[in-house]
Amino acid sequence: MKQIGVGLLGFGTVGAGVADGLQRNRKVMAQRLGVDVVLKQIADLDIATDRGVSVGQAVLTTDAMAVINDPEIQVVVELIGGTGIAKKLVLAALNAGKAVVTANKKLLAEYGEEIFGAAERNGVDIYFGASVGGGIPIIRVLREGLAGNEIQSIHGILNGTCNYILTRMENEGLPFGEVLDAAQKAGYAEVDPSLDIDGFDTAHKAIILASLAYGFHVPMEKVLVEGIRNLAGLDVQYAAEFGYRIKLLAVVKRDGDEVEVRVHPTLVPLTHMLASVSNVFNAAMVRGDLSGDTLYYGRGAGREPTASTVIGDIGDIARNLMAGKSRYRRGVGVANEGQLRMRAADDIVSRYYVRLMVHDKAGSLGVMTTILGQHGVSILAATQKAQPEEMENAGYVPVVILTHAAKGAEIDAALREICAAGVLKEEPVKLRMI
Amino acid sequence: MKQIGVGLLGFGTVGAGVADGLQRNRKVMAQRLGVDVVLKQIADLDIATDRGVSVGQAVLTTDAMAVINDPEIQVVVELIGGTGIAKKLVLAALNAGKAVVTANKKLLAEYGEEIFGAAERNGVDIYFGASVGGGIPIIRVLREGLAGNEIQSIHGILNGTCNYILTRMENEGLPFGEVLDAAQKAGYAEVDPSLDIDGFDTAHKAIILASLAYGFHVPMEKVLVEGIRNLAGLDVQYAAEFGYRIKLLAVVKRDGDEVEVRVHPTLVPLTHMLASVSNVFNAAMVRGDLSGDTLYYGRGAGREPTASTVIGDIGDIARNLMAGKSRYRRGVGVANEGQLRMRAADDIVSRYYVRLMVHDKAGSLGVMTTILGQHGVSILAATQKAQPEEMENAGYVPVVILTHAAKGAEIDAALREICAAGVLKEEPVKLRMI
Numbered sequence: 020m021k022q023i024g025v026g027l028l029g030f031g032t033v034g035a036g037v038a039d040g041l042q043r044n045r046k047v048m049a050q051r052l053g054v055d056v057v058l059k060q061i062a063d064l065d066i067a068t069d070r071g072v073s074v075g076q077a078v079l080t081t082d083a084m085a086v087i088n089d090p091e092i093q094v095v096v097e098l099i100g101g102t103g104i105a106k107k108l109v110l111a112a113l114n115a116g117k118a119v120v121t122a123n124k125k126l127l128a129e130y131g132e133e134i135f136g137a138a139e140r141n142g143v144d145i146y147f148g149a150s151v152g153g154g155i156p157i158i159r160v161l162r163e164g165l166a167g168n169e170i171q172s173i174h175g176i177l178n179g180t181c182n183y184i185l186t187r188m189e190n191e192g193l194p195f196g197e198v199l200d201a202a203q204k205a206g207y208a209e210v211d212p213s214l215d216i217d218g219f220d221t222a223h224k225a226i227i228l229a230s231l232a233y234g235f236h237v238p239m240e241k242v243l244v245e246g247i248r249n250l251a252g253l254d255v256q257y258a259a260e261f262g263y264r265i266k267l268l269a270v271v272k273r274d275g276d277e278v279e280v281r282v283h284p285t286l287v288p289l290t291h292m293l294a295s296v297s298n299v300f301n302a303a304m305v306r307g308d309l310s311g312d313t314l315y316y317g318r319g320a321g322r323e324p325t326a327s328t329v330i331g332d333i334g335d336i337a338r339n340l341m342a343g344k345s346r347y348r349r350g351v352g353v354a355n356e357g358q359l360r361m362r363a364a365d366d367i368v369s370r371y372y373v374r375l376m377v378h379d380k381a382g383s384l385g386v387m388t389t390i391l392g393q394h395g396v397s398i399l400a401a402t403q404k405a406q407p408e409e410m411e412n413a414g415y416v417p418v419v420i421l422t423h424a425a426k427g428a429e430i431d432a433a434l435r436e437i438c439a440a441g442v443l444k445e446e447p448v449k450l451r452m453i
Numbered sequence: 454m455k456q457i458g459v460g461l462l463g464f465g466t467v468g469a470g471v472a473d474g475l476q477r478n479r480k481v482m483a484q485r486l487g488v489d490v491v492l493k494q495i496a497d498l499d500i501a502t503d504r505g506v507s508v509g510q511a512v513l514t515t516d517a518m519a520v521i522n523d524p525e526i527q528v529v530v531e532l533i534g535g536t537g538i539a540k541k542l543v544l545a546a547l548n549a550g551k552a553v554v555t556a557n558k559k560l561l562a563e564y565g566e567e568i569f570g571a572a573e574r575n576g577v578d579i580y581f582g583a584s585v586g587g588g589i590p591i592i593r594v595l596r597e598g599l600a601g602n603e604i605q606s607i608h609g610i611l612n613g614t615c616n617y618i619l620t621r622m623e624n625e626g627l628p629f630g631e632v633l634d635a636a637q638k639a640g641y642a643e644v645d646p647s648l649d650i651d652g653f654d655t656a657h658k659a660i661i662l663a664s665l666a667y668g669f670h671v672p673m674e675k676v677l678v679e680g681i682r683n684l685a686g687l688d689v690q691y692a693a694e695f696g697y698r699i700k701l702l703a704v705v706k707r708d709g710d711e712v713e714v715r716v717h718p719t720l721v722p723l724t725h726m727l728a729s730v731s732n733v734f735n736a737a738m739v740r741g742d743l744s745g746d747t748l749y750y751g752r753g754a755g756r757e758p759t760a761s762t763v764i765g766d767i768g769d770i771a772r773n774l775m776a777g778k779s780r781y782r783r784g785v786g787v788a789n790e791g792q793l794r795m796r797a798a799d800d801i802v803s804r805y806y807v808r809l810m811v812h813d814k815a816g817s818l819g820v821m822t823t824i825l826g827q828h829g830v831s832i833l834a835a836t837q838k839a840q841p842e843e844m845e846n847a848g849y850v851p852v853v854i855l856t857h858a859a860k861g862a863e864i865d866a867a868l869r870e871i872c873a874a875g876v877l878k879e880e881p882v883k884l885r886m887i
Binding site: 043047050051154156160162163165166234292312318323328331335339341343344346 | 598
């Protein structure tokens, strides 16, 4: 049976998972693919630490360029992360005519054009299935399964750390800070959690999904990004009382010639499939013009789920190499640059959840609803909540308003005017609804 | 741009959807695939009826063989259904060297070996993504995305008619017959619904999934098949009270050298993702040794979702033809014939829900639990239910028992002995739990 040689760059958590999986399932893969995929070399600066997977000593090296230039290696797998050395090595591998697999979302979100350009120029495959959704084949689905669809929208829960925190906030009624502490202790959140909880990890993934769906690169500065750092337990509780669960969603959506790419905490109705996605699990709901709503669910991170997708990509490349031809050199599927444009945040239409801490005096509610109406924001539901214990007798009560669809500019103008009317104790809370 | 010609056999609901989708999204597909996919010919006995999609008159023909033999057509799409003329035409197309796309689960479940053999012999692609799960790319995921995994289990809701009936039975407390009538009137169930409600449609799909996961053909007579025809509203209600929802599941599972393939109504905990799949939607949960649990959800039938998957398959073949090589000639991924064997129904281990209509006299419950224990069946929970209105004063009460995992042979022997003990008014009801 013909062999395809694989070289890994990076022997961390995922690298060890890929090495283990390639060795453990080598036989079943060979039966499925008709080609023997062999792990030839692993490069890492640290080749002494035990990673819990047994590989021959000859397989380990500290010389990444030796792996890239090894004539027995046709597929180079980058699992270093970041945009420094990883970028250099990915470009070197592509320029050496090697097919590349990477799980590096930051690299693709920031330097996708350069990376894909190098793959194209060299006529080699680049696969990046594990860059979004870990063990969930969402990239594959967009590239292939739904290739015959106009993609109407994608709604994704793409960060396990945030989803874990939100699940515990809701289930146990805990405040954000306390759950974050626990998540850090349990290893579910980084020591510096900002990339996750401020939404940028999710935004990197949204950019990659948008490029696949709509064929052009979206720069990070055009993405509306709100994280969960400031989410109050009170709003999680009130959302639940209205029949909603708050999730950090990536939203990618087309409307005419405009595309929206945004990340924010979002109220999802309990009956929606995405509301059932809890703890560290991820999911993406994709609506195609033909397929209708489809959903993909699984573990969005972790050694083995990520390895599963990386190995699936390696398998695809092995099939391509057997056919003597690369299949995927581009990240983007459609070249729509210039035809589609990003919608400005002010023009994005959404339903809103608004919480206002209102002076408990006659007429306050009337003032607010009148102002909302004047700005074209119509009200779906409004409730004056019981006074939370800690603010008893403070003379303020929480009022929660769910709105019908309104433009960003409209709701913002209305809230500015409500603030100016002097009926509020603190800044209003504004969350989007799905 | 190079062209790939497509010929459709069958211009029914799905055929019209594929024709429409191919024309509507031709440009976006060309951009994504780098090849222009052109609908060349459609064969049907009836080319007069308006299908709500405009195709040139020259495209329509009553001569299926002319489509197969058209030198401008490289991909033949069979959407006739059944195992008569469809089988003949699929074999003719493969023997003429044409790649084939089919959505025909019955054909593959019954004659898969013959069809895949012909594709192999002729060195041409055969794709069948829409044969299981309609718009859900479950076949693609098993063939490609999870290719690096040992598949540990698949649990699927694969029949929209049954899921619609079960959803309404639970939500509205209606009996099976009444919902079936309504479903037939609404067009969600066939005039002869037996293929759906007796579980055989689901079993055909389970056979195809099993062949992809485990690499051998499972004959229908070795599949344990129970439908939902005899499901009582009372059990739907009791299951809900215990926190479960009843779904018709296809279960495909490996344990050592043994494989289980079965279809039956199953109690699924409300917290399980599959419990959230309602109405006509389908979903499959696949557990891989690396990926862990993953789930795929969407519309399992209908004109456009099915067309979405058929067109995705056509797109893949177009990519393959551009590379000058076929990729998928076999239905099965692994040749495990002889290494794996089917597990006998008696040896299948499951948790059970048992409802017994018991003589309302002292000692009855003791008799039953003793007998269960003697057969190695241990009890997780047991409740004596209030007497349903219609059997008031009849001297019988429903007792519901949830068991721990037990072998099929053990639970059956225990229930036989309980029947013989003369404490029951009617045959026991036995349902499996996930």
